[in-house]
Structures are given as structure tokens and as C-alpha cells.
Amino acid sequence: xxxxxxxxxxxxxxEPMLVVDRLKAYYTTKAFxxxxxxxxxxxxxxxxxxxxxxxxAGESSSGKTSLIKTxxxxxRPPLHVVGGNVRFNFGGQAHDVYSLRxxxxxxxxxxxxxxxxxxxxxxxxxxxxxxxxxxxxxxNHMGLGRTAFWDKVRDHLKKLDxxxxxxxxxxxxxxGGMRQRTTIAxxxxxxxxxxxxxxxxxxxxxxxxxxxxxMLRDIQRDLGSSFLFVTHDMSVxxxxxxxxxxxxxxxxxxxxxxxxxxxxxxHPYTQHLVASLPKIGDTTRRASLSGRPPSLADPPSGCRFHxxxxxxxxxxxxxxxxxxxxxxxxxxxxxxxxxxxx
Amino acid sequence: xxxxxxxxxxxxxxxxxGLLSRRSVEAVKDISxxxxxxxxxxxxxxxxxxxxxxxxxxxxxxxxxxxRGRVLFDGIDVAxxxxxxxxxxxxxxxQPVLQNPFEAFNPLKxxxxxxxxxxxxxxxxxxxxxxxxxxxxxxxxxxxxxLTLAEVRGRFPHELSGGQLQRTAIARALxxxxxxxxxDEPVSMVxxxxxxxxxxxxxxxxxxxGLSIIYxxxxxxxxxxxxxxxxxxxxxxxxxxxxxxxxxxNPQHPYSIALKNAVLTPEFA
Ligand SMILES: Nc1ncnc2c1ncn2[C@@H]1O[C@H](COP(=O)(O)OP(=O)(O)OP(=O)(O)O)[C@@H](O)[C@H]1O
Ligand SMILES: Nc1ncnc2c1ncn2[C@@H]1O[C@H](COP(=O)(O)OP(=O)(O)OP(=O)(O)O)[C@@H](O)[C@H]1O
Ligand code: SF4
Ligand SMILES: [Mg+2]
Ligand SMILES: [Mg+2]
Numbered sequence: 001x002x003x004x005x006x007x008x009x010x011x012x013x014x015e016p017m018l019v020v021d022r023l024k025a026y027y028t029t030k031a032f033x034x035x036x037x038x039x040x041x042x043x044x045x046x047x048x049x050x051x052x053x054x055x056x057a058g059e060s061s062s063g064k065t066s067l068i069k070t071x072x073x074x075x076r077p078p079l080h081v082v083g084g085n086v087r088f089n090f091g092g093q094a095h096d097v098y099s100l101r102x103x104x105x106x107x108x109x110x111x112x113x114x115x116x117x118x119x120x121x122x123x124x125x126x127x128x129x130x131x132x133x134x135x136x137x138x139x140n141h142m143g144l145g146r147t148a149f150w151d152k153v154r155d156h157l158k159k160l161d162x163x164x165x166x167x168x169x170x171x172x173x174x175x176g177g178m179r180q181r182t183t184i185a186x187x188x189x190x191x192x193x194x195x196x197x198x199x200x201x202x203x204x205x206x207x208x209x210x211x212x213x214x215m216l217r218d219i220q221r222d223l224g225s226s227f228l229f230v231t232h233d234m235s236v237x238x239x240x241x242x243x244x245x246x247x248x249x250x251x252x253x254x255x256x257x258x259x260x261x262x263x264x265x266x267h268p269y270t271q272h273l274v275a276s277l278p279k280i281g282d283t284t285r286r287a288s289l290s291g292r293p294p295s296l297a298d299p300p301s302g303c304r305f306h307x308x309x310x311x312x313x314x315x316x317x318x319x320x321x322x323x324x325x326x327x328x329x330x331x332x333x334x335x336x337x338x339x340x341x342x
Numbered sequence: 343x344x345x346x347x348x349x350x351x352x353x354x355x356x357x358x359x360g361l362l363s364r365r366s367v368e369a370v371k372d373i374s375x376x377x378x379x380x381x382x383x384x385x386x387x388x389x390x391x392x393x394x395x396x397x398x399x400x401x402x403x404x405x406x407x408x409x410r411g412r413v414l415f416d417g418i419d420v421a422x423x424x425x426x427x428x429x430x431x432x433x434x435x436x437q438p439v440l441q442n443p444f445e446a447f448n449p450l451k452x453x454x455x456x457x458x459x460x461x462x463x464x465x466x467x468x469x470x471x472x473x474x475x476x477x478x479x480x481x482x483x484x485x486x487x488x489l490t491l492a493e494v495r496g497r498f499p500h501e502l503s504g505g506q507l508q509r510t511a512i513a514r515a516l517x518x519x520x521x522x523x524x525x526d527e528p529v530s531m532v533x534x535x536x537x538x539x540x541x542x543x544x545x546x547x548x549x550x551x552g553l554s555i556i557y558x559x560x561x562x563x564x565x566x567x568x569x570x571x572x573x574x575x576x577x578x579x580x581x582x583x584x585x586x587x588x589x590x591x592n593p594q595h596p597y598s599i600a601l602k603n604a605v606l607t608p609e610f611a
Binding site for chain 2: 199234238276288
């Protein structure tokens with residue numbers, strides 16, 4: 001009993017590493033002289049605790065990358081923050097991403113935060129050997145002598161199943177998966193406190209993927225680093241994420257501890273996502289969702305899933321279902337779950 | 343028996359490294375593979391990252407020349423294709439979907455331009471297509487992959503999500519009604535539900551239009567679900583090949599077994 005209450009006390013006392021509070025970010029574009037908002041992030045709140053791996057999944061074009069970019073402050077027009085805020089907590093100090101000066105944000109990115117972009121092989125300079133990217137990116141931040149630095153880099157590459165010979169190659173001489181791993185190596189060699197990764201393992205075979213995930217897990221375990229990462233690969237979430245949030249059309253629709261999400265999902269979209277996973281040994285025809293992903297420039301009214309939802313009721317097209325806690329760690333936004341009267 | 347594709351003992355060697363560390367990499371070692379014209383099929387290529395899958399694809403597409411061996415498409419040596427007209431005739435029948443759409447598209451060019459250019463190029467069989475015909479064709483293929491022309495029109499690559507860009511690349515490749523699609527990780531950035539609808543589309547194009555597809559993937563589950571044959575590659579070699587279901591139900595080579603055992607499943611939750 002006592003340990004339990006102690007745990008609980010420390011749970012509430014410790015500030016989360018990341019607090020995202022009612023975040024809204026839109027792309028505002030001009031089409032035929034008319035401003036048009038693409039509401040890619042529309043009122044999303046979530047937290048990530050120290051040492052936690054928080055996974056994000058959802059439909060293609062539902063706004064996952066936009067959410068990630070907005071959280072790390074990598075915001076370029078026409079994307080802009082419309083409301084809400086984002087706070088990181090590094091070294092006991094809160095940093096409000098949107099009130100930092102650009103140089104302060106830059107300093108935090110270097111020291112505490114590392115961001116692996118989707119399809120991000122472009123951080124590798126195409127006309128220079130990989131070795132130079134490591135030197136430019138990491139040498140000054142690691143406080144090691146040259147020999148120790150290169151030893152550390154080579155060691156780190158090996159954990160990602162990369163031959164240290166890649167250091168002498170140009171990016172175009174590496175395979176897609178080798179480039180992806182090189183990018184991960186660059187982002188993690190400094191062992192940051194917070195790693196944000198957007199689809200980091202799409203080009204990897206399952207054996208190499210397992211080793212990459214193990215390396216990330218080791219960083220998390222040894223240093224208590226936190227992770228926020230996007231992948232559409234639900235099996236990866238099942239294996240490494242502590243908690244998973246499901247995004248549909250710019251909104252978070254469900255969030256739960258990983259086992260709960262896979263065994264007791266309540267939102268119809270999450271249930272569909274979990275059920276649509278194919279397996280080796282299974283050739284029964286899989287139905288996919290009817291209809292197409294909704295346009296975020298003109299999303300459906302009420303619950304954005306209603307045109308495709310098998311359980312849709314009258315109220316669903318009129319009102320937006322509020323995020324409701326089923327348990328302290330399981331939230332869902334659906335009238336069929338929370339009751340249409342709430 | 344005529345062959346639509348005959349990969350005949352091809353190898354590819356690359357040179358890498360600096361002056362002091364120069365080494366040669368045998369990306370593809372003596373691979374042979376045939377697809378029969380009368381039996382359109384989906385052939386999955388799976389295997390280790392860096393095992394030569396994209397290099398093999400590049401040789402089929404004539405983008406890389408084999409160091410040894412040759413690739414025949416419909417009886418013609420792909421390496422012998424020269425000049426615009428021959429190249430265009432080839433591309434009308436063989437279309438690529440390249441790995442990593444963020445690298446495949448020119449960042450400074452609007453993506454709809456690729457689609458319109460492809461349509462204008464390959465719809466000319468019955469005279470010059472009108473603007474309306476071109477747009478209709480483009481929209482039709484986009485709808486097949488869960489997009490519309492309205493969503494893509496005027497956008498630059500970085501203005502689309504990863505999965506949208508990948509699906510645009512598939513749509514573009516389907517515009518000419520090719521006979522062979524060489525698809526390198528075509529759905530790696532697409533969620534499970536859309537992914538199934540795209541592999542179902544592949545299956546129906548094979549069955550309805552006789553399209554053959556070389557499907558390079560790390561996703562063994564969709565390879566099992568949709569493909570007829572499979573090859574498993576490691577370090578430039580094919581270590582196992584056969585009927586996709588047989589190979590994946592009962593892999594024989596130690597690498598194939600290890601690969602199957604490393605597949606993650608949602609049951610780990
Ligand atoms: N620079 C931009 N300008 C206008 N619209 C954009 C821009 N970038 C993204 N979008 C749009 O915002 C929406 C959300 O895109 P986002 O990249 O966040 O999706 P995602 O969930 O990461 O999808 P995926 O899984 O396919 O990568 C999409 O409709 C996309 O077309
Ligand atoms: N243009 C090039 N110059 C030099 N070496 C190359 C070149 N292209 C590929 N290679 C090398 O050839 C090998 C095979 O690469 P390839 O891209 O074919 O692998 P892959 O099977 O597609 O891997 P992935 O699954 O990671 O995409 C790798 O060792 C790579 O470094
Ligand atoms: S709120 Fe209504 S439409 Fe939305 S998921 Fe729930 S039942 Fe379906
Ligand atoms: Mg994305
Ligand atoms: Mg490749």
C-alpha cells in the first residue's frame with residue numbers, strides 16, 4: 001500500500017517532460033484569392049512523462065507530422081499556431097516553446113531535444129561524405145577528444161547494424177534503409193533527453209528494425225530519455241510504446257496504455273485500425289474503411305469520423321464529442337462511448 | 343512461352359569510400375528471374391536493408407546498367423534502349439514507384455505537373471488528349487489511391503503528407519496503364535487500412551488488366567496476403583524463392599527463418 005501511495009505522490013509531483021495544451025495549428029493558403037485553412041492540428045492536448053515512450057498513430061494525412069512539427073517549434077508558413085501552447089521541462093525548468101526567442105529555441109534543440117523528420121534523409125549533405133555530417137552536427141556538442149568521438153560514433157553505428165565504412169560514403173551511395181539509420185544515428189549519438197521521431201523505421205527490414213528499436217529503448221532505459229514518436233506500424237507501437245494516442249482528421253480521438261489500446265479500444269476508428277492489420281498466414285480479404293480520408297480544409301461537422309462510422313448517430317454530425325476519461329489513463333472522444341447526453 | 347521480363351544472371355558492383363578506403367560493393371550477385379507474359383503476377387522482393395533490392399529495381403528500369411548479365415523486357419535488352427522515342431515506348435510499359443517519395447519528387451516542382459505530363463505523354467495513342475481528358479484521367483487514378491485531383495492540385499511535394507505523396511507516386515505510375523510496375527516500398531508511409539486498399543488495388547489490376555508488379559517491401563504480411571511469388575535477398579543474393587505462401591509459411595533458409603521470427607505483431611502489447 002505504502003509504495004503505491006508513494007508512487008502516486010511522485011507521479012503527480014513530477015512535472016511531465018512535455019505538456020501540449022489545446023494546441024491548434026493551421027496551414028493558411030490562398031487559393032483563387034481566398035484564404036483557406038487546413039486545420040491539421042485542431043485542439044490536441046497530451047503529456048509525455050519522463051522516461052515515457054508515447055506513440056502516435058492515425059490515418060495518412062490526419063495531421064501527425066504537423067502535430068510533431070508544431071510541438072518541436074519547426075513551424076514554417078503557411079503553418080502557424082492558432083491557439084494553445086507547448087511546454088518542455090528540461091533540468092527542472094519549464095520552457096514555453098512559443099515564447100522562446102529563436103536562438104533560445106535553437107539552443108534547447110541542440111542541448112536537450114532531437115527531432116528525426118519523416119523521410120528526413122535530407123539532413124545529410126548530398127555533396128559531402130557522411131563523416132562530415134557527424135562532425136558538423138555532433139562534435140562540438142559531445143565534449144570528447146577526436147579519437148574518443150570517432151570511437152563513440154563507430155560504436156553507435158554498429159548498434160544500428162551499420163558498417164563504420166558508411167562514414168566514407170556519400171548519401172546517394174547508401175541504400176534507403178542505410179540512410180534512414182544514418183539519420184537516426186546522427187540524432188541519437190548525443191543521447192538527448194527528449195527524442196521526437198516521425199516514421200523513423202519505414203525503410204528497415206524487421207531484423208534491423210528490431211535492433212534500432214532496441215538501441216532507442218536502451219537510451220530511454222539508461223538515461224531516462226522520453227520519446228514521442230509517430231509510426232503507422234501498429235506492431236511497433238505494440239512492442240515499444242508505453243502509451244498510444246490515435247489521431248483522426250486533426251484531432252486526438254483516443255489515448256490509452258498500449259495493452260488497453262490493443263485489447264480494449266473503444267473508439268470505432270481505433271477499433272478499425274487495430275482490426276485491419278494483416279498477418280502472415282492470413283489471406284482473408286481485408287476490408288478498408290469506406291470513403292476517403294476527410295479534407296482538413298473542410299472537415300465533416302461534429303465528430304469528423306461520422307461519415308465513415310458504423311455507429312454514427314444523429315448527434316454525431318451536429319456536435320463535437322468531448323474527450324472523456326474512462327479511467328485516469330484511458331481517454332476517448334466518442335458519443336457511443338460517453339453517452340450522447342454528456 | 344514468352345517472357346515479359348527476363349533478368350538473366352545480372353550482377354552490379356559499386357565502388358565506394360575515400361582514396362585510402364576504396365572498396366567495391368557487390369550490390370547484386372548473379373540474380374536471375376523471369377516473369378511470363380501470359381501469367382501476370384505480383385512478385386514480392388523482401389530482404390535485408392542494403393541487400394540490393396533497389397539496385398535490382400534500378401537495373402530493371404534501365405536506370406543502372408548491370409556490371410554483368412542483362413535484363414530483357416519483352417525481348418528487348420533494357421541496356422540497349424537509346425533516344426527519346428525508344429525510352430518513351432519503354433516507359434509506357436514499365437513504370438517505377440521509387441523508394442522514399444520525399445527524395446523521388448523534385449522539391450521545386452508542383453506534383454500535379456508530373457501527373458499531367460505523364461498523362462499528356464502516354465495518352466496520345468488516340469490523338470492528342472484534351473486538357474479535360476488529361477484531368478479526368480489524373481483524377482481517376484488519384485481516386486483509386488484515396489486522393490483527388492482537388493487535393494493535389496498546385497501542391498509542392500513538401501505540402502503533402504508522406505502517405506499522400508506516396509499515393510500520388512503510385513497514381514502517377516498507373517496513368518499509362520503499364521504492363522510492369524516496379525514498386526519500391528510503395529506503401530511504407532501509409533496506414534494499415536489504406537495500405538490494404540492499395541494492395542487490393544494491385545491485386546485487381548493484376549487480375550483485370552494483366553499488370554505484373556515487382557513489389558519491394560519490408561512488410562511480410564502484405565507480401566503474404568497479395569503476392570504470387572517471393573524472393574528473399576541478403577547481401578546481393580537471393581537466398582530463397584518460391585510461392586509466397588509456401589515460403590513464408592515454411593521458410594527454409596536460416597535468414598528467411600530469422601526474418602519471419604523477427605516480425606513484430608500487435609500481440610506483443
Ligand atoms: N506546407 C503545407 N501546406 C499546405 N498543406 C499542408 C502542408 N503540409 C501538410 N499539409 C496538409 O496538412 C494535412 C496533414 O498533413 P500531415 O503531414 O500532418 O499528415 P500525417 O498525419 O503526417 O500523414 P502521413 O501519415 O501521410 O505522413 C494534409 O492534408 C496535408 O496535405
Ligand atoms: N550509387 C551507388 N554507389 C555506390 N554504392 C551503392 C549505390 N547504390 C547502392 N549502393 C550500395 O549497394 C548496396 C545495395 O543497396 P540497395 O539500395 O540496392 O539496397 P536495398 O536492398 O534497396 O536496401 P534498403 O532496403 O535499405 O533500401 C548497398 O551496400 C549500397 O551502399
Ligand atoms: S462520436 Fe459518433 S460518429 Fe464519432 S466515432 Fe463516436 S459514434 Fe462514431
Ligand atoms: Mg507524416
Ligand atoms: Mg532500397
